[in-house]
Amino acid sequence: MNFSNQAPKAFDQPVYVTRPVLPPLADYTQSLAQIWQSGFLTNGASQHQALEQALCDYLRTPHLSLFNNGTLALLVACQALQVKGEVITTPFTFAATPHVLAWNKATPVFADIDPETLCIDPSSIEHNLTDQTSAILGVHVYGMPSDVHAIDTLARPRQLKVIYDGAHAFGTQLDGQPIVQHGDATMLSFHATKLFHSAEGGALCMADPDLKKQVDLLKNFGIKNEEEVLLPGINGKMNELQAALGLLVLQHVDAEKQRRQAVRDIYTERLQAVPGVRLLRMPANATDSHQYLIVRVNAAQAGCDRNELHQRLKRFNIITRKYFYPLCSDYDCYRHLPSADPRRLPNAHRVASEVLSLPLHGGLSANDVHRICDAIVYSLHHA
Incomplete structure (x- = not known):
């Protein structure tokens, strides 16, 4: 491959990893007028009810419970499923994943990751099982499906609960089936950085109607009715303003996915032959959530390491993430744990030093993506 010695032109404004999908402001204003007319701002009113049903239909999940953020949804899932003792999870995830275990007084046990999918490795899960293990908390990293069948094979004979952090996996399917149909519960994040969002928000997907009832109680202080409080709960309810925004954003999700696929196609065409730069790709039997576009940088082959590339791209106003x-x-707060020993997590440590999240959103033009690729190729060989 020929590399130009002429530096590409920097972007006038910063180009970030993502940009929220925003419906026309007039549409949201109209929804707000309906909320004002109703006089109900929260507590599961009409917008909340409509969004829960719309998401059940879109995601093909039997039951879904909305939350004001994904972290509280995951926290409540652990409460509802009564996780305790040790819970096996991945170190290659956002901070909220192990934090919800600590808040539930459970001990995170870190298992290594698969070097290709970057999700938790079932063989490492098995190695970390003890008589104190109560659950497995997997993460569909970047929307990549975990090895749900292998995890189920490990969990069911031992009566372990299986919870998935699906913050990146909105709409992901495996073998034609929604990924949210696996495990006892799957959390989805609706933060503004996500493909589908409600500014802040989240949800739990589950098949068990009794678990749905328990979750709904827990997110509403444990209140059953005006005179009965059944258990110690928390306030995790999504409000009407969030739900109204979510209903509108949902109308634009499929079009945004198509735009992001076009962006991904350009990245693939331009970067697939660049030495030392490898795009993370979905397996043939899985659909892409189009949440992130990840490359792995092999310093020995690429000309510089991931950290240096991350810094060099800032000269061109391209803001990547070491994610x-x-x-x-x-x-x-976790490095004291025996399972945190780097010698037990070789794949996770290697991958964490290689991954870089590139800009991926529908606001990028084809020319923008080509300019980003030009900057990547140039930066690999020019300090």
Whole structure:
């Protein structure tokens, strides 16, 4: 491959990894007028009810419970499923994943990741099982499906709960089936950085109607009715303003996916032959959530390492993310755990030093993506 010695032109404004999908402001204003007319701003009113049903239909999940953010949804899932003792999870994830275990007084046990999917490795899960293990908390990293069948094979004979952090996996399917149909519960994040969002928000998907009832109680202080409080709950309810925005954003999700696929196609065409730069790709039997576009940088082949590329791209106003770095097992609050020993997590440590999230959203033109690729190729060989 020929590399130009002429530096590409920098973008006038920063180009970030993502940009929220926003419906026409007039449409949201109309929804707000309906909310004002109703006089109900929260507590599961009409917008909330409509969004829950719309998402059940879109995601093909039997039951869904909306939350004001994904972290509280995951926290409540652990409460509802009564996780305790040790819970096996991945260090290659966002901080919220192990934090919800700590808040539930459970001990995170970090298992290594698969070097190709970057999701938790079932063989490492098996190696970390003890008589104190109560659950497995997997993560569909970047929307990549975890090895749900292998995890189920490990969990069911031992009566372990299986929870998935699906923050990146909105709409992901495996063998034609929604990924949210696996496990006892799957959390989805509707933060503004996500493909589908409600500014802030989240949800739990589940098949068990009794679990749905328990979750709904827990997110509403444990209140059953005006005179009965059944258990110690929390306030995790999504409000009407969030739900109204979510209903409108949902109308634009499929079109945004198509735009992001076009962006991904250009990245693939331009970067697939660049030495030392490898795009993370979905397996043939899985659909892409189009949440992130990840490359792995092999310093020995690429000309520079991931950290240096991350810094060099800033000269062109291209703001990438070292996502996920550092590993959760390296946080001060977890590094004392025996499972946090780097010698037990070789794949996770190697991958965390290689991954880089590139800009991926429908607001990028074809020319924008080509300019980003030009800057990547140039930056690999020019300090």
